[in-house]
Amino acid sequence: MNAIWRKEWVNEFESPWSLFEKLSLANVVNRDDILKILGSKDVKAIKGYMIGNIRREFFDLSGFDEELLTEVFNYKFVEKVKSSIEKIISPLDYFGHSNSSSWFFPQLRWCNECLSVGHHSWLHQFRLIEKCPYHNCPLFESCPQCKTIFPFLLSNERMQEAFTCKCGYKLVDFSNELWNNWNTQIRINDISVINWLSKSRSEESRYLFLPDQCNINLVTESSPKIATEHFSYDKNLIKLDDLSYHSHFNKELYSRNINIFHTVDRYIRKTLLKSHKHCIHQFWNLLKNEDEEFPTICPYAYAYVNWRKTLLKLEYFHRKNTRGDDISRTKKSGFELATDFITNEIKTLFEEFITQSEKKRGINKDALFWVHDQWTLRFGIKLFYAWLNCAENVLKREKRVNWNDVQQIVSSVQTKLAFKYTTNHFQKIRENTHIRVIC
Structure with a gap:
C-alpha cells in the first residue's frame, strides 16, 4: 500500500x-x-x-x-x-x-x-x-x-x-x-x-493513592515525607469483607472519624476563626434582632457553616440542634463515616491497600486507621480553605449555592497524597502546595 x-x-x-x-x-x-x-x-x-x-x-x-x-x-x-x-x-x-x-x-x-x-x-x-x-x-x-x-x-x-x-x-x-x-x-x-x-516491577516499595489525587512527583521520591509510622504486619488483620461486615471495626472507625473531624473543627475555630465566633453563632442559628432584616453574612461564618454541611453531608446549613452536636450515626450497617463526603475515597483506599497485600491476608487495622487519619485531616483543612476562597464571591452574587456550585468548589481541593510502604513499614509523602486565601 x-x-x-x-x-x-x-x-x-x-x-x-x-x-x-x-x-x-x-x-x-x-x-x-x-x-x-x-x-x-x-x-x-x-x-x-x-x-x-x-x-x-x-x-x-x-x-x-x-x-x-x-x-x-x-x-x-x-x-x-x-x-x-x-x-x-x-x-x-x-x-x-x-x-x-x-x-x-x-x-x-x-x-x-x-x-x-x-x-x-x-x-x-x-x-x-x-x-x-x-x-x-x-x-x-x-x-x-x-x-x-x-x-x-x-x-x-x-x-x-x-x-x-x-x-x-x-x-x-x-x-x-x-x-x-x-x-x-x-x-x-x-x-x-x-x-x-526506570522503575522495575521487582521493587519492594509500593504506593497507595487515588489516581486522581496523585502525581508523578509523589511516587518517585521527588516530594518530601511529612509523616512516618511503623506497624506490625501480622497483627489485628482486616480483610476485604470486614469493611462491610466487621461491625466492631466499623464502629471503631466511625468513632475515630468523629474524633479526627473534631480535631480539624477545633483547629479551624481556634486559629482562622478565632475572632468570628459571634458571626458563626449568628449565621449558624439564623439569629436576628426583632423587626430587623438578617444581618450581612460574614464570609468566614459562611465558609465554616457550608464547610461543615459539605463534609458531613448535612441536609440543612443551619443548626437544627442548638443544644448538642448534629453528628449522629445512622442505623444502617456496614462502612460509614461521619465525614460522609469522603466515605467513598476512604473505602477505596482501604480496599486498594488490602488488595495489594500479600495473598490478600489483610492489613493491620491500625495501619488502615492511620491512612484514614492522614487523609481525613488534610482533606478537611483544604476543603475549608476552598470554601473560604469562594465565600465572598458567592455572597456578592446573592444566589443560593446549588450542588453544581458545591462540586466546583470541591473539585478545587487537591489532596495530593501518597502512602509508601513495605511489608512492615510505610511512609506518607505529599506534594508541597501553596494555598491562597481570598477574604
Whole structure:
C-alpha cells in the first residue's frame, strides 16, 4: 500500500493520535477513510462511516489490521504501542484495578511545543503526569478558541482536517513548513518521569493513592515525607469483607472519624476563626434582632457553616440542634463515616491497600486507621480553605449555592497524597502546595 510516510517521523512513546494526524495531513485523507483503509475485516464490512468508538480506540487497536499498520508505518505499530503502554504502567502492576486504559485520560491532552514538531506522547495522557515531561509546560485539554474537548480516538467527531478543531482553530499550523520538522527527536527532561520509567516491577516499595489525587512527583521520591509510622504486619488483620461486615471495626472507625473531624473543627475555630465566633453563632442559628432584616453574612461564618454541611453531608446549613452536636450515626450497617463526603475515597483506599497485600491476608487495622487519619485531616483543612476562597464571591452574587456550585468548589481541593510502604513499614509523602486565601 502506497502512502507518504517516513519512519523518522516517529518519536519514542509517541501516541497513535499524532501518528494518524500526520498521516492524514501528509496524504490529504480524513480519519474515517484512514480507519476504512487500515481497518480490520469487521470494520471494512461496515457500510458507511457509522463506526463505534470501540473500533477507534488506541489501546488495543482492535479496529485496525495489524499487518496493514506495519506496512504503512514501516515498523511494528501495534507492538510498539503495547510496549509504550507497558513501560509507563508496569510500576503499577500491583494495583487492584488492572485495566491499562484506566491509567490514561480519555480526552486528548497535548503540549503546544511538542505538537509544533508533530509529536503527541502517551505520557501526555498518563494520569500521574500534570505537565509536559519534555518541555515542563502546562498541557492543553480543550480547544483554546471554542473549549471543545477532543476524545482520544481516531475520530472526525470534533475535528476537521488534520490538527484542526471543528471551529476552525488549528492546534498547530504546518501550512508553511509542512513536515520538515517532523523528524525532530525530543527528549524527556522531567527527572521524576525519567525515574518513573526506570522503575522495575521487582521493587519492594509500593504506593497507595487515588489516581486522581496523585502525581508523578509523589511516587518517585521527588516530594518530601511529612509523616512516618511503623506497624506490625501480622497483627489485628482486616480483610476485604470486614469493611462491610466487621461491625466492631466499623464502629471503631466511625468513632475515630468523629474524633479526627473534631480535631480539624477545633483547629479551624481556634486559629482562622478565632475572632468570628459571634458571626458563626449568628449565621449558624439564623439569629436576628426583632423587626430587623438578617444581618450581612460574614464570609468566614459562611465558609465554616457550608464547610461543615459539605463534609458531613448535612441536609440543612443551619443548626437544627442548638443544644448538642448534629453528628449522629445512622442505623444502617456496614462502612460509614461521619465525614460522609469522603466515605467513598476512604473505602477505596482501604480496599486498594488490602488488595495489594500479600495473598490478600489483610492489613493491620491500625495501619488502615492511620491512612484514614492522614487523609481525613488534610482533606478537611483544604476543603475549608476552598470554601473560604469562594465565600465572598458567592455572597456578592446573592444566589443560593446549588450542588453544581458545591462540586466546583470541591473539585478545587487537591489532596495530593501518597502512602509508601513495605511489608512492615510505610511512609506518607505529599506534594508541597501553596494555598491562597481570598477574604
